[in-house]
Amino acid sequence: MRRTASPSSLILLGLGSFLLVLAPMLAWYVTPRAAVNPIAIDTTAVYTGTGSYFDTTAVRTVRDRRITVTQRVRGDVEDSERSGDAVWDVTTSVDSDGTLPAADPHDALEFFTGRWVTDRTTNKPVHCCHENPYFEGDAYLKFPFGLRKRSYQWWDDSLRSTVVLRYAGTRKVQGYSGYLFTGTVAPTRIGTRLVPGSIVGEPGRPQVQAEEWYSNHGIELVADQRTGRVIYAQVGPRRTLRAPGGERDAVVLLDSDSLAFTPATQREQVREAKTDSGRLRLVGLTLPITSAVAGFVLAVAGGVLALRGRKGPGRSGKSPSTLTM
Numbered sequence: 001m002r003r004t005a006s007p008s009s010l011i012l013l014g015l016g017s018f019l020l021v022l023a024p025m026l027a028w029y030v031t032p033r034a035a036v037n038p039i040a041i042d043t044t045a046v047y048t049g050t051g052s053y054f055d056t057t058a059v060r061t062v063r064d065r066r067i068t069v070t071q072r073v074r075g076d077v078e079d080s081e082r083s084g085d086a087v088w089d090v091t092t093s094v095d096s097d098g099t100l101p102a103a104d105p106h107d108a109l110e111f112f113t114g115r116w117v118t119d120r121t122t123n124k125p126v127h128c129c130h131e132n133p134y135f136e137g138d139a140y141l142k143f144p145f146g147l148r149k150r151s152y153q154w155w156d157d158s159l160r161s162t163v164v165l166r167y168a169g170t171r172k173v174q175g176y177s178g179y180l181f182t183g184t185v186a187p188t189r190i191g192t193r194l195v196p197g198s199i200v201g202e203p204g205r206p207q208v209q210a211e212e213w214y215s216n217h218g219i220e221l222v223a224d225q226r227t228g229r230v231i232y233a234q235v236g237p238r239r240t241l242r243a244p245g246g247e248r249d250a251v252v253l254l255d256s257d258s259l260a261f262t263p264a265t266q267r268e269q270v271r272e273a274k275t276d277s278g279r280l281r282l283v284g285l286t287l288p289i290t291s292a293v294a295g296f297v298l299a300v301a302g303g304v305l306a307l308r309g310r311k312g313p314g315r316s317g318k319s320p321s322t323l324t325m
Contacts, residue, residue, distance in 0.1 A: 035145040035146070035227075036086075036120040036121055037086035037118055037119075037120045037121075037123060037142070038075065038086070039075045039076075039080035039081065039120075040077050041073055041074065041086075041088060042072075042074050042075065043072070043073050043268075043272075044071070044072045044265075045071045045261060045265050046068065046071075046261070046262045046264070046265050047068070047069040047070075047071075047233065047234075047235070047260055047261060047262070047265075048068050048259065048260070048262050049067055049256050049257075049258035050064055050065065050066055050067065050256065050258060051063075051064075051065070051067050051254070051255050051256025051257070051258070051259070052252050052254070052255045052256070053065065053067060053109050053252075053253065053255075054252065054254070055096075061251060061252045061253075065096060066096070066097055067094065067095070067096065067109075067254075067256055067259060068094075068096075068097075068102070069094050069259055070092070070093045070095070071090065071091070071092045071093075072090070072091050072092075073088050073089070074088065075087065075088050075089075076088070076089060076129075079129050083117070083128055083129050084120070085117050085118060085119055085126045085129070086117065086118045086119075086120045087115070087129050088115070088117075088141065089114070089115050089116075090112075090114040090115070090116055090141070091105075091111075091112070092110075092111070092112040092113075092157070093108045093111050094108055094109045094111070094254065095107075095108050096109060109254065110254065112157065113132075114132055114133065114157065115129070115130055115131050115132045116131065116135070116140060116141065117129045117131045118140075122144060123138070123139060123142065123144040123145070123228065124138070125140075133157070133160060135155045136153070136155065137152075137153035137155040138153045138154070139152055139153070139154050139155070139228070140154070140155040140157075141230070142223070142227075142228045142229055142230055143181075143221075143223045143229075143230070144228050145226070145228050145280075146226065146228075147179050147223055147225045147226075147228055148167075149167045149179070150167055151164050151165060151166045151167065152164075152165050152181060153165075154183065154219070154221070156185060156216070158190065158214050158216075158237060158239070159188060159190065159214055159216075160190060163183045163184075163216075163219065164183055165181035165182060165183040165219060165221065166182060166183060167179060167181055168180045168181060171232070173231045173232040173266055173269075173270055174231075174263075174266050174270045176224075176231065176270045176273065176274060178222040178224050178231050178232070178273075179223050179225050180220065180221070180222050181219075181220075181222075181223065182218065182219060182220050182221075183216075183218075183219045184215075184216055184217065184218050184219065185214065185215050185219075186215060187213050187214070187215040187238075188213065188214055188215065189211055189212070189213055190212055190213065190214045191211075191212045192211055192212060193210050193212050193241065194207055194208070194209055194210075195208065195241065199241065199250070199251050200242065200243040200250035200251060201243055201246075201250050208243065208244055209244060210241040210242060210243065210244065210250070211241065211243075211244060211245075211246065212239065212240075212253075213239070213240045213241070213242060214237070214239050214240075215237075215238045216235060216236050216237055216238065217236025217237075217238065217257040218234070218236045219234075219236070220232070220233070220234040220235075221233050224273035224276075224277055225277075226276075226277040226280050226281065227273055227276045227277050229269060229272060229273045229276065230269065231266065231269040231273050232260070232266055232269070233261050234258070234259065234260035234261070235259050235260075236256060236257035236259070237254060237255075237256060237259065238252070238255045238256075239252075239253040239254045239255070240252050240253060240255075241253060
């Protein structure tokens with residue numbers, strides 16, 4: 001007599017097979033499509049610190065004053081959907097206490113605008129959609145997904161070039177651990193600015209094309225390993241003017257070695273990093289492992305039940321009993 005596999009064993013086999021197929025799909029298909037730069041982004045990061053800046057009212061450099069940098073990033077959803085890339089508009093305002101809140105760019109010590117376009121998956125620059133400036137490198141507002149313990153080319157907007165940031169270990173920010181990257185910028189001429197000659201030590205000349213120089217005392221960025229989000233930033237910008245052909249700084253426009261994310265910005269960046277990293281960990285690690293283990297167990301259980309429920313054709317080894325009268 002032949003016995004067939006029970007329905008329950010077939011259900012277990014089918015479900016186990018499905019979960020075994022689902023595991024690599026989650027890891028290799030779903031996760032890469034989940035790890036993309038957002039397009040509907042609207043965030044503000046605030047840096048504060050002390051330093052020196054050129055006071056246009058007093059026509060001199062004032063020292064030991066509080067400086068605030070406000071950087072807002074807003075995604076252009078329409079252009080992003082049209083191009084398939086992440087199109088972000090960025091405004092950066094550098095203010096003293098007298099020009100806060102950072103609402104009117106005409107009052108700011110410095111004000112910059114930019115339009116950054118990146119590949120949503122690789123974070124590499126994409127040169128389209130009226131980008132400004134033309135930039136290169138591995139990272140600017142954020143690092144790529146899946147950070148490694150190596151150096152990255154970070155775009156420095158003031159330098160208009162990339163800076164090598166080297167991996168320097170891990171650091172906790174608001175109790176959350178991230179990768180630390182550091183670098184510096186040596187004094188570099190970045191352009192010229194028309195100013196009165198007296199400002200750069202040439203009072204006999206009404207106006208001169210002074211040389212503008214930039215350096216950075218130190219860049220420290222802590223980023224979430226899984227998402228590349230910057231959860232802490234500290235920079236030390238120095239911008240100066242020199243007389244044409246001069247070898248020394250004649251006047252300081254901006255100088256600080258301690259501009260860093262405020263605690264509120266740190267908390268918000270850490271909160272976002274935890275949320276996004278948790279989602280990627282769920283679909284890229286937790287669910288695939290759970291699915292693979294559960295699928296294996298169910299498939300084995302179903303296979304065992306199916307084998308037990310079957311008997312091949314043949315004799316039982318005993319003759320049928322007879323009743324004799």
